[in-house]
Every structure is written in C-alpha cells, then in structure tokens.
Amino acid sequence: MIEIKGLNKNFGDFAALSDINLSVAQGEFLVILGPSGAGKSTLLRCINRLTEPSSGKIIVCGQESSSDSAGLRKLRCNVAMIFQHYNVVPRLMVLKNVLTGRLGSMPSFLSLFQIFPKKDVEIARQCLKRVELLDKARLRTDTLSGGQKQRVGIARALAQNPKVILADEPVASLDPKTSRTVLNYLKQASSDLGIAVICNLHQVDYAKEFAQRIVGVSAGRIVYDGPPEELTDEILQIIYPDGDTSVESPLND
Ligand SMILES: Nc1ncnc2c1ncn2[C@@H]1O[C@H](COP(=O)(O)OP(=O)(O)OP(=O)(O)O)[C@@H](O)[C@H]1O
C-alpha cells in the first residue's frame, strides 16, 4: 500500500529524516513512536506531500507520489489525514463536516455550492454510524466533546474512501478513556475496510495496546521496526535516549 525507499528530508543543514525505508501493507495498523522532534510529523507530511522530500521514493497504491497537480489529486484521493486538533469546522453541522470528506470525489460545480448528492449523504451517514455518532448528525459540531469531534474526524477521513489514513497524534488532546475509545474506532475501521493506518503516538502504552507493528524513530532514523511484544525496555531506551517516554498531560476538552 505504501513503500518508502531511501527517504531523506533536510531543513537547511538539519537532517530531519535520514534513509527511511518502510513498507506498510493493506489493513495494517502501524504506530510510530519517538520523542519530540524525532521526525514523526515530518514523515507523515512527506507521505502526503505537505512537505517535499529532499530525496528518496514514496510509492502509494503502486504509484510513485509526485507534487504535480495530477499526482497530488491522486494522493489526496487515496490518503486521508486525522489531526490532533480534529480540524473540524466548529459551526458546521456534524454531517456537513463528514461530507467535506466527499468533496474530492464530487464534480467541482456541486462542491462549490455545497450541494451534496444523495449517495454522498448516505456514505457520510454510514461513516457516522461506524463511529456511533449518527444520532448527532444534525448538531453543530462545536456542541460535541473532544472525543466526539475526533470521531467526526475519523468519519470524515473514512468518507473519503481512502486506502491509507495518516493520523498525527490523534489522541494527544484526550483523556485516557476517550483516547482508547477513539483508537478502537480507528483500528476497527482499518481492519474492517482494509485501510493502512500510520498513526503517530506519544504514548508507549497505547502503542503496545493497539499497534500491530511499531516503528520507533529517533533523531530522524528508524531504530526499531517490529511487533509490540518485542518492544523491550532496552529498545525503548534506544528510541528515547533521554528517557523521555512520558505521556503528555491530557487536556479534557
Ligand atoms: N518547516 C520546518 N523548518 C525547519 N525545521 C523543521 C520544519 N519542520 C520540522 N522541522 C524540524 O524537524 C524536526 C522533526 O520535526 P517533527 O515535527 O517531524 O517532529 P515530531 O517527531 O513530530 O515531534 P513532536 O512529537 O513534538 O510532534 C524538528 O527538529 C523540527 O524542528
């Protein structure tokens, strides 16, 4: 589904990513762990080309990704994003937020006027049902809790019908119970629909609990790639050389 070969990303003289090689299969739930500044977000941003790699190849769904407009369009069709701060439009109805996930597949004259064909509304409703928020479809999104907003974020990503979901610290702003609920929805969708998920997390506990595979990144390099069961304390020390495995204090919003 995703193949990354010899990826490097430099910011000036600084190497943010060095020689990243990674293959992610259909339906795989992969968690990236690493200390702050390790390059986790930069890696996701290179995959969906929000950042231009300095060198290396990224192949998504069998096609080498590129930054020309056709390449970007294809990439945006196949790859959906989930963000730490949800990126939902607060004053929009929940269903409309999810429908924005359909915009890329709609004729532009319809999307311009935000006229959504019935079939797209039905897809959005199915995605809301999957995260058990169908009963909130007609509410303004800013009336929802943080965990519910992130479930809307997941539903919007699913509405895109993606092959790949990139999630950059999707539960960093949530309390532990809500975080587990949100990660469960994401993992279930990944296995039911065969979506490859790459999820950046700060919390080692969640990574061990939810990941099928963990990739440890430290100072821009992959230092571990294997199953959660084999993530020993020694390996954690390599991933977090300064011993910084602490969980960020959750914000309840
Ligand atoms: N646009 C940029 N210009 C210059 N340096 C950057 C830029 N984006 C990222 N970096 C640097 O690249 C490194 C990796 O950043 P990145 O955001 O990928 O880390 P991260 O692992 O996601 O950290 P965190 O866990 O804090 O989110 C950092 O040292 C950061 O300062």
Ligand SMILES: [Mg+2]
């Ligand atoms: Mg980051």
